[in-house]
Amino acid sequence: MTTASDKTILVVGTYDTKDDELSYLSGRIRAQGGGVLSMDVSVLGDPKAPTDISKHQVAAAGGSTIQAAIDSGDENVAMQIMARGAAMLARQLHTEGRIDGVIVLGGTMGTDLALDLCAALPLGVPKYVVSTVSFSAMLPPERIAADIQMILWAGGLYGLNSVCKSSLSQAAGAVLGAARAVEPPKRDRPLIGMTSFGKTILHYMVHLKPALEARGFEVAVFHATGMGGRAFESLAAEGAFACVMDFATQEIVNHHMGSGISAGADRMTNAGRRGIPQIVAPACYDLVDLIGWQPVPPRLAGRPTHDHNRLLTSTILTPDERREIAGVYAEKLATATGPSAFILPRAGCNEWDRPDGPLHDAEGLAAFCCAMEQAMPANTTLHSLDCHINDPGFCQKVLEIFDDWVARGIVIA
Structure with missing residues (x-):
């Protein structure tokens, strides 16, 4: 003892x-x-x-x-x-x-x-x-x-x-x-850092986590609501990950739009700067998370909102703001010094933006996808998919890219 x-x-x-x-x-x-x-x-x-x-x-x-x-x-x-x-x-x-x-x-x-x-x-x-x-x-x-x-x-x-x-x-x-x-991290298996939200809005981690573990990797999923993204970035900056799957990148939107739910200005940059292989997707790119018990800022008033709970309210971006966010994403991707892939699910990027969802905006989605394809930097490979981020096709593409990187020695098992 x-x-x-x-x-x-x-x-x-x-x-x-x-x-x-x-x-x-x-x-x-x-x-x-x-x-x-x-x-x-x-x-x-x-x-x-x-x-x-x-x-x-x-x-x-x-x-x-x-x-x-x-x-x-x-x-x-x-x-x-x-x-x-x-x-x-x-x-x-x-x-x-x-x-x-x-x-x-x-x-x-x-x-x-x-x-x-x-x-x-x-x-x-x-x-x-x-x-x-x-x-x-x-x-x-x-x-x-x-x-x-x-x-x-x-x-x-x-x-x-x-x-x-x-x-x-x-x-x-x-x-x-x-x-x-305390039980410190064992580091006996290569670690994958993944960002997500709860299963009501994003599903991919439910399939990907066991699939990646079966390949001999450990998977840590970070709740990207400000502090979770901060922890993810801190560990990426330390070089803790063998690969990152940064799919829930909404904290970038929050920071850009002035929300208090921010992971900092360096969100979605530390893995790339360390040369860590990264697969990125724009889950919830269309949403701004706001502190639920505070008034909605005047510039965002009058838009459709979703009250997740008493702490968190989400509202949507206009088509022009989505084009602007595509440019912000592209600037961050351009800083990567290692392998970088971006998966763009053209049918939607969260459960609430499906055609029957409460925050669906077909015009806004089309505007973002077009702007993202045009702004993609040369150092990042774009994979444009005709599916929703919660569809099986998204996970299939993630594993296809990952398995190729493992086979080529880009990601070390």
Whole structure:
């Protein structure tokens, strides 16, 4: 049986202003039998007692000094120095096997640093951020690590109290428990990253996942509603995939149209830039997902909508907007440095846009297909199909391309 003492948690924060809170958190981890390695990311002040990793070590790892950070006279510049150093040291500590998880405390400054630190650690390393701004819209999707965990730090702005202790004690148990329980990715089979939505609107993963697994591959399906696409892009940027099947690309539309449900500006680019073989399709290209409990933006008012639930509402694009989106897709495809294929199902790209569906628009579909065919970049092979994306013909074409790539050694089994 694994004992708690086998697990050491890196506890990170500004020990000059949050020494009491960080010490309380560390004490709760130790009370459960865990180990603690402390890292101070302060700039101006000093902790009550020395930490395992001092602020001077952090600044040096960030290519600077504490004095230089102070002399900058800019708290943003200073914290970015500390963020670079903290991320570098955390990665080094994990590589050396000295830490099993990390937890960072902070407000906006500490959370800004925490995002860099967590992004520097691989999938499967428990990463907890206890923040006064957890889940806030201030946090840009492109900076969210694929498996980051956040806990809202209620009553945590200044000093200890019974309210913030409730958050901190839960956080201590969460990060130590995660370090004990985590099953990191095995990497014993090549991994395929696929994007999709639920089976009510897209069906292809139901057939493709077992078919690809039978070929010796592991398949991870990402829910492309903002954060799922972000996790997909994060792993693609790390080179985690042997091949990607990026079929639910609606997050690009959301971002382009200003929706809050975004996976970031780099959506549908990281696999291509890494040279990872990619098969792309335009599932739900015609929809803009909106936050369901907010008013529909004026520019999108008066259009047909579908209320998926109280969190999510979808509306459709005009034919001109669909032509515009075809150009956006083409620009992203053009950045690919590896094999790239685009499958265009000319009969429709989600269940709601079938002829009897609530969001069907034959003119809009035709406009998009024509624009997509005209805009397709030279580095991407276009496969135009006379079927719907939920028809068997789509999956057959995916497997045909994939099997050819495997046979040619483009995708390594």
